[in-house]
Amino acid sequence: MSRFPLFPHPHPTPADERAAIVADPGFGTRFTDHMALATWTAGTGWADRRVTAYAPFTLDPATAVLHYAQEAFEGLKAFAHPDGSVWAFRPERNEARLADSCARMGLPRLDEGDMLASITALVNADRAWVPTGGEASLYLRPFLFASNTGMSVQAATEVTYCCIASPSGPYFGGDGVQPVDIWFATDYIRAAPGGTGAAKCGGNYAGSMAAQLEAERHGCSQVGFVDAVERRYVEELGGMNLFAVTSDGQLITPNLTGTILPGVTRSAILELAGDVGLTAVERPIELRELRSGADDGTITELFACGTAAVITPIGRIADLDGEHVIAGGRPGEITLTLRGILTDIQYGRRPDAHGWLTRLV
């Protein structure tokens, strides 16, 4: 018996309509028939766990999250394997990061195992929504927020946990391997020491939208951020971590200083570096180093990574000082090889030698 019992949707999406959505899902715009829920109250703790019909929330206008943004979330994917089973990629990492995000936001953490129990129950209820073939998957979005009402600035006294699921294709559209352009918005910062940069909370993203709009005005699809103190070191992108391949065989990525989201994909790629003959190095990386390395060929490849973006080549970086093309603007060989290894593991086409997959169905 699941900790999250199912109360089935009385009027689920008709099978033909669902099949059409799953066949061409886009990214994060369509949602399955159910959602997982639980509620926390001070004194009682977590209760009322269930999987129920996907439906809007009714919120009092004075609900705390609408005013003070006490919220944390996760993003992970469920992958259908050729034998019909469905698997999550390193969900224990998302569960641990959600607990860390909650601690930083002064929110109660879920009870141990509740995130995994909720996604397992939800994916079992909505198994027919898990896409098969291509690079599609079921994107899972667990989140929790302060749902008590009142204007005083205080820690949450009631919290709602929810997990929704969305059949999804490649984040940037196309086949997922076309290079993207990054705009480094050096006039904006995403996170400062002591702030919330390492937490996955909505406020970090709210604060990045003006910079993202600036990136789009400059013809780039993603924004990149530098450090808050010196405005010199690259940190990460609006919704992805960053890696570079150097001409002397290193796979470099900014070290985790507390202002960068510790990506689950990032940590997997660090472990895969040896498989492609590279030495993984986590260290500060100057924006200047990326610019000159792109020009003189000491940076041979650059890519973004994350659950949504998987591994996406970066063809060009730009900022107020000009633009620099990496490797002729084409996807790099190592980038594509790493992407192939990672997706082969996720989709069950290659043995899961690292023990990264957890079976859901």
Ligand SMILES: Cc1ncc(COP(=O)(O)O)c(C=O)c1O
């Ligand atoms: C700001 C930011 N950095 C990095 C990542 C990559 O993290 P992960 O690989 O865990 O998806 C994400 C996506 O979740 C993100 O939003």
